[in-house]
Amino acid sequence: DTGVSQNPRHKITKRGQNVTFRCDPISEHNRLYWYRQTLGQGPEFLTYFQNEAQLEKSRLLSDRFSAERPKGSFSTLEIQRTEQGDSAMYLCASSPGGFVSSGNTIYFGEGSWLTVV
């Protein structure tokens, strides 16, 4: 079990460019979550998947953001036409089923840092 893996760990991009982050969850974890964290703040929920189905999206996820989880394995988060306000750490997490009622532990990756210049 290698944990939740995120790539790339750091990305510097020019405003207006598109970027894509990849997340590989712990194998057999059917829940996958994306959060965003800016300096000095706690993580903010973006979206989550149950297998390949995207079950909930935050209002923070504007039309420029899209997340996919084909085949219910890895997930990608794409940001189109990046803006300076998108600069943040994007965290991926997975859990073996929902944790709300079952109390399963959620495991976070190391995060992907995005800097938009």
Added chain:
Amino acid sequence: KQEVTQIPAALSVPEGENLVLNCSFTDSAIYNLQWFRQDPGKGLTSLLLIQSSQREQTSGRLNASLDKSSGRSTLYIAASQPGDSATYLCAVAPRTDKLIFGTGTRLQVFP
């Protein structure tokens, strides 16, 4: 709208001290509350999870309590060590499968 507040925002203590971190939330309709640790520039590690029906959880030198009716939780760290230096975040799970985080308490334990 659920809001989570953590006090203090930062704390610096000498090694060996017992300390308490506080977390408060505005809506008591939660399924559980979790405490996480985050090292600088890193992801989060789950420390303790308290279900809404529970009052406390313990793991080693850590003890977390939950008073859902008053919207409060505390994380007690016994005999603090320099290796405990990190940011501690609390998060509540409302009636959906997502977490709402506080802004964290940045802890520094000096030798």
